[in-house]
Amino acid sequence: MIDGLPHLLARRAHLPAQGTTFYRGVHTTETAGEFALDVAGDAGVLSLYADFSPEEEIELAGACGEAAGLAGIYLKRRPPEARHAANVERDWLSPPDPVWGEAREEVTALENSVPFLIRPGADLSIGLFADARPARGWVRQHAPTRVLNAFAYTCGFGVNASLGGAQAVKNVDLSRKVLAWGQENYALSGVSAPDDDFLYGDVFDWFRRLGRRGDTFDLVILDPPSFARGRAGVWRAERDYGRLAALAAAVTAPGGQIMTLLNHAGVFPTSFERMVRLGLEETGRxxxxxxxxxxxxxxxxATHLKAVVWALD
Structure with a gap:
């Protein structure tokens, strides 16, 4: 597999020329599910899905760095139980220093010519999810007047909606840290937004608050994690997404749209659409x-990501 890296990377060589310097350089389907390589400017992020010895990790990182012409490679170990271990084994899962080459604490990378801050050593999530690039591009091309970006993370969808002409965009997330990161992304694109466009707190609570206030949106974007623990209990997208769709429908204007995203290989597209449809019907929409x-x-x-845009009555 190491010998084939230059060939795999060459397939993406056109992306930087098209204004995208943040992309998946090598995908898991091309490596028998063992590893993936994300490229962010001159930094690489190597995700491991199989057990490698320390020597093998360094060898693979070096091969990826040299084949892609990168300055440094950061490591993300992603065993099946990573989502449960992230809080207690963070430094092992996502070492803060590069495993090969030079450090890049922060990189400004482009996606369809839109700049974003990528922090390759910060955490398992580095600031943007490359697989959602088509969905963010759709939002930029079709942005309506009022947009609600739920589970906003670093506000990639919010930035694209604003650049696409939306006049009001609300970004909601449970983390103040990532919302502040999102404000930095807004600034990189020269987009001004008041602080109250970045809503800190539980997304489900915010849906209820917005509903009580009578706020409605022309587009609601749902990009939740597939699994999460909170005060209200455990969220599992394959079980609970319909309830989320119902809450979103309650704040979607007549004739509005909802974009539903799910990153879960175990849920088939037909099952996902059925969940969302039933959730919408609960609200009479x-x-x-x-x-x-x-x-x-x-x-x-790739079959893991589902991104479906719904037109509501």
């Missing part, structure tokens, strides 16, 4: 699928 988007071309064979 009917929706039809307007667009179905998957991961980008740099994720060949």
């Amino acid at each position: 009917r929706g039809r699928v307007l667009e179905s988007l998957g991961a980008g071309e740099d994720f060949p064979g």
Whole structure:
């Protein structure tokens, strides 16, 4: 597999020329599920899905760095139980220093010519999810007047909605840290937004508060984690997404749209659409699928990401 890295990376060589310097350089389907390489400017992020010895990790990182012409490679160990161990084994799962080459604490990388701050050693999540690039591009091309970006993370969807002409964009997330990061992304694109466009707190609580205030939106974007623990209990997207869709429908204006995203390989597209449809029907709303988007071309064979745009009555 190491010998084939230059060939795999060459398939993505056109992306930087098209204004994208943050992308999946090597996808898991091309490595028998053992590893993946994300490229962010001159930094690389190597995700491991199999057991490698320390020597093998360094060898693989060096091969990826040299084949891609990168300055440094950061390591992310992603065993199946990583989502449960993230808080107690963070430094082992995501070492803060590069395993190969030079350190890059922060990189400004482009996605469809839009700049974003990537922090390759910060955590398992480095600031943007490359597989959602088509969905963010859709939002930029079709942004309506009022947008609610739920589970906003670093506000990639919010930035694109604003650049696409939306006049009001609300970004909601449970982490103040990532919302502040999102404000930095806004500033990189020269987009001004008041502080009250960045809503800190539980997304489900915010849906209820916005509903009580009578606020409605022309587009609601849902990009929740597939699994999370909170005060209200355990969230599992494959079980609970319908409830989320119902809450979103309650703040979606007549004739508005909802974009539903799910990163879960174990949920089939038909099952996902059925969950969302039933959730919408709970609120008396009917929706039809307007667009179905998957991961980008740099994720060949990927089935994990579902991104569906619904037109509501």
